[in-house]
Amino acid sequence: MINGVRIFDTVLDGKKIKDTISRNSADFWKPFCKSAGWDFSHERVHSLSDLEYFFSKKIKENILIFSGHGNEDGFWLSNGECFNGKNLKDFHSKNHGKVIIFSSCLIGNNESLTQDFKNYFSAQALFSYRHIMHDRFCFLNESILLTSIEHRFNQGKPSFTINDFIDFQSKTDFMKNMNGKHVKLHPMVMT
Template sequence: MSFSVRIFDTVLNGKNIKDTVSRNAADFWKPFCQSAGWKFGYERVHSLSDLEFFFSKKIKEEVIIFSGHGNENGFYLSNGECFNGENLKSLPEKNHGKIIIFSSCLIGKNEKLSENLKSYFSAQAVFSYRHLMSDRFCFLNESILLTSMEHKFNRGRLIFTFNDFIDFQVETDFMKNMNEKHVKLHPMVMT
């Protein structure tokens, strides 16, 4: 079996909700995954009801990346709704046990929110950022993280431990000030 990634992308430009194409994480992730030999899936989501619809179906990929705006309250969708792990119907068991990455700002700054999201997904782990992040540095951190995870993928199972994450943080510590100066802690956290 091949390592696989699913992207749930939302529009970032809140002032122009009709703009459904200005940002597309798939433009980065599709060629990256193809060059790595990974399977790739992509969906554009605009509302909590979109998320419920996609979550009701079997998500085959081991890793799910949510790409869009976030803050200490949760992950924001195109229509202004905020996903916080407490405001959707229960996730079907068929989608439990995934690795979840929030490629968005500040979600990792709120420990309770991160725990709620991990609990909602019954996830192996949730990765998020504790700082404001530029897209290019999210892509950089996440591509290295996923490459580290691929080495832990065996016989269709992905086991990525907290010690594996500490190794990732140590190996990428030199990058912590690329996005923002005077950062003391690695921008990414694992819950």
């Protein structure tokens, strides 16, 4: 059962990415969560120390979404630091077992990185993208994914398995070329 979604949103400065203000996942997720009956909270993060601060506290939501720019090296923060699952203090055990989504480009291309993130969070599951993604298609994929996860729990299934994810991929495969032409693989991966 999904009890809530917490967004960790970051924006890069103009030195790396020209878009410094439009990324605000809360504008999408807040009404979506309200309509689904899930709790919602949102944090702006700009540095590794911001992440450490929020990670040191109890996080009641069981879905964590990291929205910002990414690549095969990790999740980039506003101040230019890159979170890679190895460069922060341990994720507090009171927050283990969550579902993690990196709503960021290319993180899913690096299997070692996604495994480092999954281990860091002691996550139940971790989802990421292997392609460059536009925000609107991230929102589309992730909202369908979370609805699928909740549907499984409502059917009495205790977890969302790799077979469930393969089913999700097959049902959303028709969308893979919405974000870019000639895409051969589903943009989302599960670790």
